[in-house]
Amino acid sequence: MVKMRRRKFCYFCENKISYIDYKDERSLRRFVNERGKIIPRRTSGNCAKHQRALTTSIKRARMIAMMAFESESYR
């Protein structure tokens, strides 16, 4: 049980992604729940820097209709 609670690590730090593109809707989708809400840092394990960049990217994607603002069953 203790082993399962491994330290979560920032996805973007792990994969060395410096720029989060708002057009890359496919990879943004994993940081959004079924309703289209942005998953909080405490759940996703992202670092503050990347979470900030991620939120702006998701919000931009919403503006140009690449992601939904809200949805009954997204994904």
Added chain:
Amino acid sequence: MRIYETTFIVNPQTDDASIDRDVTSVFNLITADGGKIVYENRMGTRRLAYPIQKLTQGYYTTLVYESEPEILPKLERHFKLGETYMRHLTIRFEGDVSKLGQIPEYGAPGEHTRDGRSRDDRPSDEKGVEGRRSEEKPAPEATATEPKVETETTPTTEAPAVTAETETTTTESDVKQADDTAPIATNPPEITEEDEL
């Protein structure tokens, strides 16, 4: 001179020639002002995440260009006057210009890109079903898929058959989904801990 990135959506219900005219008029506006287009990507007609002007599809174009800031109000005016422009978004480009050709997969080395593609290859219905299933019981799946990781790496290098390839993509996505759900599964105990504190 600054680097900007503009993405805009043109109404796809007009004929191809007028779509092209709308897109090139934006090009011309930028270049006429001494701007230099660094990158263009006509993504074509794609589904919108929500309807705009009662349409469910739109013709997407992305431009990255170097220009003086004076271009922005002109572009803005152009987009507002042209009735076929459904949406537009201009941002200061902060990414790496040299990586531009790899859009939309860029910024995504290794595992990340592969996951994105393999997930997209499957029909959307299937994604939804599988996603929900894995959320319900993430723990057994995580353990079940782990041995697959080892087997998966060897066949990809030597398997030329199409069937083998499709097999590997499915295992990849399975593994990824297990990864996805793992943090969610671990989360509840942590929250309770915080509450106690």
